[in-house]
Amino acid sequence: xxxxxxxxxxxxxxxxxxxxWRAWTDPDLLSRWYGPNVETIIHGxxxxxxxxWLNEMKMRGSSFFSKMLFQEVETEALLVWHHYSSxxxxxxxxxxxxxxxxxxxxxxxxxxxxxxxxxxxxxxxIPVDASAAxxxxxxxxxxxxxxxxxxxxxxxxxxxxxxxxxxx
Amino acid sequence: xxxxxxxxxxxSLDAVFAALADPTRRxxxxxxxxxxxxxxxxxxxxxISQPAVSRHLKVLERAGLIARDIDQQRRPARLTAKxxxxxVDWLTDFEAFWGGSFDQLDDILMTMKSASKKDEPDE
Numbered sequence: 001x002x003x004x005x006x007x008x009x010x011x012x013x014x015x016x017x018x019x020x021w022r023a024w025t026d027p028d029l030l031s032r033w034y035g036p037n038v039e040t041i042i043h044g045x046x047x048x049x050x051x052x053w054l055n056e057m058k059m060r061g062s063s064f065f066s067k068m069l070f071q072e073v074e075t076e077a078l079l080v081w082h083h084y085s086s087x088x089x090x091x092x093x094x095x096x097x098x099x100x101x102x103x104x105x106x107x108x109x110x111x112x113x114x115x116x117x118x119x120x121x122x123x124x125x126i127p128v129d130a131s132a133a134x135x136x137x138x139x140x141x142x143x144x145x146x147x148x149x150x151x152x153x154x155x156x157x158x159x160x161x162x163x164x165x166x167x168x
Numbered sequence: 169x170x171x172x173x174x175x176x177x178x179x180s181l182d183a184v185f186a187a188l189a190d191p192t193r194r195x196x197x198x199x200x201x202x203x204x205x206x207x208x209x210x211x212x213x214x215x216i217s218q219p220a221v222s223r224h225l226k227v228l229e230r231a232g233l234i235a236r237d238i239d240q241q242r243r244p245a246r247l248t249a250k251x252x253x254x255x256v257d258w259l260t261d262f263e264a265f266w267g268g269s270f271d272q273l274d275d276i277l278m279t280m281k282s283a284s285k286k287d288e289p290d291e
């Protein structure tokens with residue numbers, strides 16, 4: 001369990017825990033912030049173990065569907081769901097159209113706790129029921145991100161400069 | 169920069185990340201960023217054999233990160249940017265997804281807070 005690659009994002013929000021919880025669990029509020037700079041439409045939202053959050057995001061002229069199946073719900077404390085990053089329009093999980101070996105299902109855990117008048121949110125994602133190829137794909141991307149994706153950006157910057165110099 | 173399409177990218181992106189996972193290949197790319205080079209020229213600083221460099225170049229070529237001129241005898245390798253841009257964009261998108269969402273959550277919470285203050289009766 002512990003040797004699986006993990007993505008973690010922690011952030012404090014300057015609002016009471018009750019309010020932060022509401023922003024995560026009221027689909028009208030959730031659809032307003034989930035997905036950066038995209039139009040998010042929530043087609044279903046059943047906040048209980050076994051319940052589904054059916055999500056559509058519109059960007060670049062296309063619709064992208066995903067499905068979250070809640071595993072654990074502890075009011076104002078914990079959300080755990082299975083995160084199917086890509087589904088077809090009928091909500092059947094499919095491989096990522098961008099990355100064939102991206103894990104189909106990510107176990108997503110969101111913890112809410114008090115932090116000096118603010119609310120601390122910790123989000124974690126690890127592959128679940130994943131093939132060896134999915135785990136190594138996820139691990140590889142996490143490793144790139146841990147390096148700040150430094151080498152990629154550095155090489156890209158140099159490449160783009162080079163190409164621009166040629167084009168000039 | 170062209171818009172990266174979401175369709176039919178997966179194979180090339182997997183190949184790009186696999187190619188980038190190797191430090192020697194990243195070093196070769198960095199070297200090529202300063203200009204095209206032949207296998208001889210590339211083998212020199214890396215203290216590896218020319219056949220080994222050739223193998224690395226094949227991986228990079230398959231990933232679409234470099235191109236080699238076929239009309240020149242020494243077949244110098246040069247960078248091609250498109251797939252690197254796609255790979256960087258993909259990772260940036262993943263990183264930006266939750267980070268960008270959390271920024272938006274911050275804004276929503278500020279709106280909610282100011283709305284709830286208005287609802288409170290004046291003392």
